[in-house]
Amino acid sequence: MARPLRHGAARPWRSPAHGLGDWMDRHIIWFFILPAAIFLLAVVAFPVTYTVWLSFFRWSGSATAPATWVGLANYADVLALDPGFRNALWVTIYFTGVSVTIEVILGVGLAQLLNREFIGKGLARTLLLLPIAGTPVALSLVWRNMYNPSSGIFVWFADLLMLPPQRWIADANMVMPLLILFDVWQWTPLIMLITLAGLVSLPNDLYEAAQIDGASPWQVFWRITIPLVRPTIVAAAMLRLMDSLKTFDQIYVTTQGGPGIASQTLNLYIFEQAFQYLNFGYASALLVVLFFVILAGNLVLVTQRRGQT
Amino acid sequence: MSAASGRRAGRIMRRALFYLGLVLVLGVFVFPFFWMALNSFKTHDQITEYPPVFLFTPTLENVRNVFAQGQFVRYTWNSIVVSFGAVGLGMLLGLPAAYAMARYRQRGFAFGILVCRMIPGIAFLVPWFIVFRFLGLLDSYFGLIVAHLVITVPLITWIMIGFFEEVPIELEEAARIDGCSRAGVFLRIALPLVRPGLVSAGILALIFAWNSFLFPLILAGVETKTLPVLVYSFMTFDFLDLGGIYAASTLITLPVVVMVLAVQRHFIRGLTIGGVKG
Numbered sequence: 001m002a003r004p005l006r007h008g009a010a011r012p013w014r015s016p017a018h019g020l021g022d023w024m025d026r027h028i029i030w031f032f033i034l035p036a037a038i039f040l041l042a043v044v045a046f047p048v049t050y051t052v053w054l055s056f057f058r059w060s061g062s063a064t065a066p067a068t069w070v071g072l073a074n075y076a077d078v079l080a081l082d083p084g085f086r087n088a089l090w091v092t093i094y095f096t097g098v099s100v101t102i103e104v105i106l107g108v109g110l111a112q113l114l115n116r117e118f119i120g121k122g123l124a125r126t127l128l129l130l131p132i133a134g135t136p137v138a139l140s141l142v143w144r145n146m147y148n149p150s151s152g153i154f155v156w157f158a159d160l161l162m163l164p165p166q167r168w169i170a171d172a173n174m175v176m177p178l179l180i181l182f183d184v185w186q187w188t189p190l191i192m193l194i195t196l197a198g199l200v201s202l203p204n205d206l207y208e209a210a211q212i213d214g215a216s217p218w219q220v221f222w223r224i225t226i227p228l229v230r231p232t233i234v235a236a237a238m239l240r241l242m243d244s245l246k247t248f249d250q251i252y253v254t255t256q257g258g259p260g261i262a263s264q265t266l267n268l269y270i271f272e273q274a275f276q277y278l279n280f281g282y283a284s285a286l287l288v289v290l291f292f293v294i295l296a297g298n299l300v301l302v303t304q305r306r307g308q309t
Numbered sequence: 310m311s312a313a314s315g316r317r318a319g320r321i322m323r324r325a326l327f328y329l330g331l332v333l334v335l336g337v338f339v340f341p342f343f344w345m346a347l348n349s350f351k352t353h354d355q356i357t358e359y360p361p362v363f364l365f366t367p368t369l370e371n372v373r374n375v376f377a378q379g380q381f382v383r384y385t386w387n388s389i390v391v392s393f394g395a396v397g398l399g400m401l402l403g404l405p406a407a408y409a410m411a412r413y414r415q416r417g418f419a420f421g422i423l424v425c426r427m428i429p430g431i432a433f434l435v436p437w438f439i440v441f442r443f444l445g446l447l448d449s450y451f452g453l454i455v456a457h458l459v460i461t462v463p464l465i466t467w468i469m470i471g472f473f474e475e476v477p478i479e480l481e482e483a484a485r486i487d488g489c490s491r492a493g494v495f496l497r498i499a500l501p502l503v504r505p506g507l508v509s510a511g512i513l514a515l516i517f518a519w520n521s522f523l524f525p526l527i528l529a530g531v532e533t534k535t536l537p538v539l540v541y542s543f544m545t546f547d548f549l550d551l552g553g554i555y556a557a558s559t560l561i562t563l564p565v566v567v568m569v570l571a572v573q574r575h576f577i578r579g580l581t582i583g584g585v586k587g
Contacts, residue, residue: 021490028491029413036406036462040421043459047436048428054436061439110334118327126569127335129576130342133569135520137537138558141544142345145551151359153344159360189338193577239581246429249522253541267431274435275527287432294427 074285107191140253198232399461411473448530472506
């Protein structure tokens with residue numbers, strides 16, 4: 001073990017306790033990592049573990065009535081009996097599947113459109129960030145009022161187009177497409193901007209070669225652009241999928257899961273079970289199931305990503 | 310008409326069509342913001358009027374009402390305390406971790422960040438609620454700040470890794486040779502060099518902490534309620550003054566718009582945690 005080097009005036013900021021200073025220096029990485037690691041354990045890992053533990057109990061959250069161990073009964077209820085869960089699972093898959101698909105197609109298409117030099121490109125990019133960054137509660141209030149059956153702006157558009165009157169978000173059959181439209185409005189720009197960044201970095205020579213060979217713009221798009229930006233698109237779709245399965249604010253503020261339970265996603269259903277009915281054990285079991293849904297959703301796209309590389 | 314001028318006319322037509330489409334697309338994405346701002350200058354009756362009014366005498370009554378409410382000012386303060394607290398504490402935790410990940414290749418840590426992003430807020434909320442109640446942290450600034458770290462720490466860490474990687478390693482090695490400790494290198498060399506990144510990461514984290522609704526909905530009480538929860542309760546319980554709701558919504562969104570203008574391109578990078586390397 002080497003003795004610490006002699007410290008001269010050239011090292012003015014070394015701590016006077018040389019031994020300790022050197023020891024710290026050698027293990028500095030732990031001092032960098034430790035705060036965040038403790039945070040991850042305490043605020044993330046512990047709650048997740050606790051949720052799994054809680055899912056084997058029946059508990060109303062009361063301090064006086066202790067939780068009772070019920071084994072896998074909560075899971076059995078979730079999977080076998082609960083129509084609320086089945087509805088929420090379907091609503092979630094419907095919402096995420098349709099909205100992410102539309103967002104990817106629309107986002108890639110619009111990115112292709114914007115991938116050129118034009119006046120105000122910077123401004124356009126900034127404006128496209130607004131739906132992504134805007135406070136979800138505020139945006140949901142606006143959309144909720146735009147969908148208002150008696151005075152909403154959408155009603156006015158529909159009237160201008162001579163469409164028959166509708167009940168809009170008060171209609172159980174219309175509420176999901178309307179929420180999806182809101183989501184598409186909010187998140188298509190994200191896919192656009194990510195794809196646009198991918199398009200900008202594509203090599204030019206391929207396009208020149210295609211032009212010389214007389215390829216049509218359509219052919220260029222499908223044969224060159226899409227294969228090249230596909231990794232970017234898949235990654236963007238995956239991000240969107242992850243976030244879409246977490247959607248809460250927008251649906252909660254716009255419809256509260258209604259009318260009835262027509263727009264109640266798993267997130268809202270769990271929220272209701274936990275904080276309105278105080279079924280903490282049952283809600284925990286639902287959370288574990290939700291986590292598997294999220295994993296499954298991501299695996300689908302991960303295999304997609306593997307398949308093409 | 311010659312072929313050349315015909316081609317030129319075609320090109321101009323195409324350009325015009327492109328700009329028309331551009332304005333249309335951008336209009337769709339901006340319209341709800343415009344509508345929100347416009348409605349905050351209308352009276353309640355003008356808002357519910359059908360067909361919708363576009364031309365009217367603007368009133369500042371709504372903004373005045375919102376501020377006269379008193380609650381609004383108090384909850385604005387709560388929002389500021391919670392979001393700045395979560396960003397400040399998030400920096401303390403996230404910066405050293407980001408530096409370690411950039412310099413010592415601690416990639417395993419990235420997994421933790423990814424998990425943070427994948428887990429829905431509601432999944433944290435059930436256990437937190439129980440534990441916070443046990444510890445007496447419900448309706449406290451500290452509890453809310455800790456909860457919002459789940460939003461700020463991953464964002465700050467993720468963005469800062471990129472900035473720390475760009476710091477030339479030669480500078481750090483030179484400092485080491487001059488006798489600077491590793492902690493000193495981090496504090497005196499790396500941190501000052503990434504200051505622009507620090508600002509972007511901070512602002513970005515601030516936006517998302519500011520926007521947060523679900524955590525304060527459950528974890529905050531009368532004392533610590535933040536703005537999004539207040540606006541939501543305007544809508545459901547307190548009173549149905551649409552003008553006030555629109556004015557409050559606009560007032561919440563305004564700082565976000567300003568912050569977006571400040572961060573711009575780092576924004577997308579912040580949103581692509583665990584996915585695209587942007």
